[in-house]
Amino acid sequence: MPELPEMETYRRLLQERIGGRSITATLVQREKTINLPPNEWNRILLGNRITLVDRRAKHLLFHLESSHVLLLHLMLGGFLYYGSTEDKLDRTAQVTISFDDHILYFHGLRLGYLHLLTTWQLDERLDPLGPEPLDPSFTLTRFTELLTEKRGILKTALVDQHWLSGIGNCYSDEICFDAAILPTRRIPELTDEEIKQLFHSMQAVLKEAIQFGGYMEPPFYRDDDLTGGFNDRCRVYDRGGEPCVRCGKLISKGKLSSRKVFACTNCQH
Template sequence: MPELPEMESYRRLLGRLLDSRAITDLQVNREKSINVAPEAFRRQLVGATVRTIDRRGKMLLFLIDEERILLLHLMLGGLMVWGTEAERPQRTVQVEIAFGAERLYWVGLRLGYLHLLSAEQAEAVLRKLGPEPLSAEFTETALHRLLQGRQVALKALLVDQAVVAGIGNCYSDEICFAAGLQPSRSCDSLQSAEVARLYRAIGAVLTEATAAGGYMDVPLFAGDTTTGGFDARCRVYDRAGEPCVRCGAAIVRRDVGSRKSFCCTACQSGDGI
């Protein structure tokens, strides 16, 4: 599932591609992917211009005007492809929006959605999210307060969008590895020094991953050399059986609750690294 780095990379790339370009056509191939009738969806969007693209957590917000916002959540398996009709993805496309000769294709949008909302409706959705982990308001003190008294696994807290917005399976594992903490550690067991390591790891991992284009390896457009650049840099996620880059022990899969999780049991003991 795309997480904060993937969605932020999409936001930056699409911001350049869609700059001042009007929507000239659109096609809805799966009505469940949108929240209004296809005719109304088309009527409200064709001829409009995407003024800007914002991100909140794992969501993108395409701002049409003060009262219309396209809110995108790709969920599991969703991705986007930009190109001409000749570059149409060789997969089922749920929604496509044309900007002249080029189109933005939404693929794998089975669980995900592209909803046309009013500003008030969008705010109601976003209000449920926790703070952005790379924002000024997300301080070490704020993280300490979030962890305090919570008898849940660290991974479970990191992926809870109501607690912190934008972190999912991949980056929770990468953050725990960088901090030298087991994903299964109980939040209320962390000491001050461990919280400080965790805070630094959140910032470092998400910043590096965003700069590298995230871990999803399907390019946004032909010639895109940014998207997916972090995949080769993942230290533990989906690396079961490979040697730990820090100590050489084998990375193991050790699920936390119902979520798959990867870690090094040798150097993520929680006792410091």
């Protein structure tokens, strides 16, 4: 599932390509993906201009000149592709939005959605989300305060979108590895120094992942050499049975509440 770095990569690439452009056509292949009847959907979108592409946690927000917002959540299996009819992927797109000769394809939205909302509907939808880990106002002090509210397992807290938004399976494991802390540690056992290291690792890992385009492999456009670049830089995620880059012991793969967990049980404590 795309996490904060993947959606931030999409946001930046989309803002460059469709920011300020008007929608010239739409096509809905799967009505369950949207939240309005297709006729009303088309009426509002056609001719409307994208004023800003923004992100909140794992969501993308397409702000429109009409003051509506398209809210995208890719969920499991969803991804985007931007191109012409000549270089499109050989896959069904649940929704397409055209900008003259270029088209934004929304693929794999069997579980995901693209909803057209008013600003107050958007605020209501996003209100339950926790703070953003890369927000300048999110400090070590605030992170420490949040941890005092938790009594469970570290990984479970990190992927809780109501507690802290944007982190999922991949980056929770990568952050814990960078901090040399097992993701299965109980939060009350963490020392002040471990909390400090965890905070700095969270900042460093997420920023590095954004720099290298996240871990999702499908390209965003033809000749895209950024998207998915972090996949080869993952230290533990999906590396079960491979040698640890830090100590050489084998990475272990386990499960925690039906979630995959990857860690080095030798150098993470």
